[in-house]
Amino acid sequence: MADDKKFAGYVCTGCGLGERLDAGQLETTATRDGKMQSCKQHEMLCSAEGVQMIKDDIANDDVTHVMIAACSRRAKVEAFNFTDVALTRANLREGVIWVRPDTDENKETTQEMADDYIRMACAELKSMAKPSASGEQSLNKNILVVGGGITGMTAAIEAAAAGYPVHLVEKNGALGGAVGSYYKVIPTRSPYDAPAENPVPALSEAIEADGNITVHLNSTITKTDGAPGRFSVDIATESGSTETISIGAIIQASGWKPYDANQLPEFAYGKSQDVVTNHELEALAVAANGGPIKRPSDGKEVQSVCFIQNAGQCSDKDGHLTYFAGVTDLVSIKQAMYFKELNGECDTTILFDNLRTPGAGGEDFYRAGQNAMVTFSKGIASEVVPGDSLTVKFEDKILNEQTEMACDLVVLATGMEPNSGPDPYAQLTVDMAEDEEEKAKAQAILENAPPSILNLQYRQGTDLPHLKNGFTDSHFICFPYETRRTGIYSAGPVRRPMDIQQARDDATGAALKAIQAAENAGLGRAAHPRSGDLSFPSFRKEGCTQCKRCTVECPFGAINEDEEGYPMYNESRCRRCGTCMGACPVRVISFENYSVETVNQQIKNVDIPEEWDEKPRILVLACENDAYPALDQAAQAGVEINPWARVIPVRCLGSVSLSWVTDALNNGYDGIVMMGCRRDDDYQCHFVRGSAMAAERMSKVGDTLDTLNLEPERVILHEVAITDVERAPQLINDMAETVEKIGLSPFKF
Amino acid sequence: MSDLNTAMIEKYRSSFLKEVEANVEEGEWVKMCMQCGVCSGSCPLGKHWEHPPQEIFMMIRAGKRDDVLSSDSMWMCTSCYNCIARCPRGLPITHIMHGLAVYSKRLGLTPQKQPTAEFSQIFWDNLMKKGRVNELKLGLSMYFKDGFGQGIKNAMANQKLGQNMMKAKRMNAMEFFGGHSVKDLSGFQKMVKKAQEIEEGNIKDFK
Amino acid sequence: MAKIELSFYPGCSSQKGATSSNYLVSAQTMCEELDIQLNEIPDWNCCGASIGYGGGGELPRLTLSARNIALSEEHNSGQEIVATCAACWLSTREAKERLHEDEQMFKDANAALSEAGLKYEGESNVRHMVEVLVEDIGFDGIKSKVKKPLEGLKIAGYVGCQTNRPFGIAGESFENPQYLDKIVESVGADSIPTYEKKVQCCGGALAFSEPEKSQEMIKGIIEAAYDNGADMIVTPCPLCQANVEIYQDNINETYGTKFNMPVVYYSTLMSVAFGRSATDAALNGQVIPAKKLEEIANK
Ligand code: SF4
Ligand code: SF4
Ligand code: SF4
Ligand code: SF4
């Protein structure tokens, strides 16, 4: 294709556009104001014929930039998929005719809206370029799996089976993880009526036999550099040797560790050897070697055992875990059945408050336990008194009495804690703490940080960020395993407590995601949520002041710093959110098809009527993930939107540059509405921190308004969800009312 | 070891549960109760149950043998089958209540003069005589169960009811002399006797 | 309509001079009209009812019903067993199911039965009369026989416990069965589908041993019928009928109420609607006369 740019506009008259709008005038606007070199109309642009018309122009007339004035950019995406050109869409259907009433007195303002959207689209197109991959990395199919437990082993087997070479790194001398030493496991197949065989030996065998899997035992990761598609990973063995391997994508399956029962003195843990945790009981069962389980203190065969559920978990007490491990009720049922299997007439009681047996077979397994004569008593244990025979004091919640029972062995159903690396944002949490108590807590976490697992050479820290309770990041907006470090997926109990079956499902999913990430990186395409996007941010070094905002604020840790202190973008780590772009005070960051300029041009090319026309203009910056779809849906539902509004979709509120707001105000806009996703702890932001960053930056807009002597109500930022179909248009209409109240902006030239 | 100690150790041992499994009708279901309480909320005479069914099941599992077997709660069961229709675990609760009642009676632990216990025995005896129930005699025995004096009082109190029934030809004074009967009475009685013997033989000794 | 032939288990309470002798009379009238032939099981015995357990225990109680089924299978071979009494139906069907599930129990019952020279197989279906009506005759079938629609009558359908639970009528819910209301509608009367005491227990046999406790519940059943503007209550169960009808005097005395609510069988309603006489419909068996029904019957 020639280097010359050629701009072509296309106006659709289908879907009622032709009837509601003056298409001839739209065409004129596109060519005269929008400077399109050509503009064509079609009665149904998305039809095979219409699409062919555009394709022919691209092929025969060397069209490089296409402006389609039809429906929303979220409609007919497949039809208008022209990969070789820069493309923009003027939203005349959902954006104009569907939100305006079809009456004579509204005809004029409706046409004005449509003309504006055409001007905006054309202006945007003028400053866009066709995005193309950077070629920063090529396809690297190697998958690194960190952690050789059930999750890691399964992920390795699955990835290898799909044809991707796997490096499986385990810090211990054998594969199997926590479950490796278990006697039996919770059944995962019908009829779910007895503990099942430990799957670890079979998995180990499969891995040994798999030529596609390289196992690194007694090994840790001492360095992870690079980005998806070109990770460079140092694997060090205990003996001191280090091997550097090139990796496409990473799965972190570092598993869990048992809760420290020494924090449960009330249950005589540590005072009596015959009080053990569920984790420790497995060893007793294995040691029994098919015979009766014996108690640790004197080797007596256990004739009565009591399980205390929720020991140190689901509790607000100091030192206890506030959350439930999810599986420990099933684990106790399983272990109670060990006693029924190995110890004959052993009295086996499970003291529970709320028995939770999730999963397909959970309820069946519970019944199987009851059938095997395990006694389930709804009771809350308060104390275990040590002695030759242990006394468990508890409140029987059905019989409503304080009572006690005697037994040979007590098993504490304690919880699971994640085996995460240090939280890269631990320091930030300390800095941002709102009160002293919070600060102290955050400080303690920072000081007791565990050793690093990945040793990432990232500007933003060595490991994956944490979620609540120290679990490793996962599942941000709509996708499990997806972390804030592109191409690195967390799976298994390191991301939330789970059982073996869940961990195996998790591992399979994460393996698929890792494969996808490696493939995407090879093609220079973005991962979820802008999957397939070829654009990537670049910065103009000459203008950069090395302020470091971009490197700090990127929610995905994508930007490193070079020796001179300039930002170093890593395309394949980038999610294309634009948060860096919004951060840059000197506006030097841009994408080929999305930049400060593309939006600024749209803002400037809206026709601002003179003050005496009494036609205000309201700028709406709507996040394309939630707010913009909500507006589209509102349009479908026929909800009216004020005719003064001009909506511009943005990748994320995080990408909003303060300059857009100032420029708009200077240009005579009367109000500005920004709509982004929910941004608190239960954030809905598709880029995690984008919406929050925007809110922080916009808190400074007040100064601008002050200098301009404008009312603060003119700029407002809302949290909008995709389901806010009624509310989103209302927020725009509210601004129109505000403007009516406080009057038009004096800045109309 | 002191008695208290023994009692404590016995607590939450499944020995009583095992006894119930062996000797009580449908007793093997007791262990399957998941303590949801739906049954307890279903008994029409609920407020008169000292221990509603859910609680009884828990007491069995907690080894409270005497408390259960000497309770008159089971005798409050009207056989409405509400519980069976609703129990999420499918326990045949009605039959377990009946079974427990019978077992307590067999062991002589049923409270003295429990009216339903007495009535059910009178009913059974009545039906054993002829193979069919003689309602008049059933009624009379019920009135006179506490002696002649009380019987007359009871009969007088319900005199109007009786007259009403006779008027409607739904009670017949002649029934007192004879009444309906199965023809093969001796075969019938032998059959029941045999069934009783078999059942007796199946009871396992637990104490 | 093809003739339906059934092996009939009338039960003790429907015998001459017993509490539900009127049920038997009206059921027979109803069956004549519907072309249903009832072949009584020869020499049947009492089922033990729901209260017999206390004296009879498990096996002896189940054996009672096994004997009836064995007799039916011997003499009325190939016919389904039908009972009009809820307790009879329940005991018999329960015995059949229990003996079917429990092999040992099956053997034990047969050992006892052999003392009377009988053998139990347990192949026959055990049905309640309303099942025959709902499933074999159908509501339209009932409607087609109506000669004197019971117009202007408002009738509360009281299903009670044992016709409804644990077996119930196929396709009906335990908490709100509809078939009795549909029968009421089929004979031209107005039903009260929202009658809230539809499946409330009447105390059953405990009406005898725990009269005060039971009468308190019975009071609720009658009260709700009055509240819903019912002219009378209809029921498929002899114990329900008796308990709700005959204690009204006692309840009035205890609670100061003025109850005088007739309680009839569905078979009584149908006999009248089918054009039969008050005597054939056993209206003379009412302790509390159903005057409005009598009027229609005598028209
Ligand atoms: S769907 Fe879009 S492109 Fe197709 S006719 Fe409608 S407005 Fe035009
Ligand atoms: S802020 Fe967003 S667009 Fe910028 S580098 Fe990070 S991920 Fe990419
Ligand atoms: S935000 Fe802009 S000025 Fe600051 S370091 Fe990044 S590119 Fe440079
Ligand atoms: S079964 Fe029903 S009543 Fe019981 S907890 Fe579940 S929803 Fe609630």
Ligand code: SF4
């Ligand atoms: S059948 Fe007995 S135990 Fe069950 S709900 Fe009725 S009264 Fe209660």
Ligand code: SF4
């Ligand atoms: S309804 Fe069933 S499971 Fe629930 S408490 Fe009663 S017997 Fe137990």
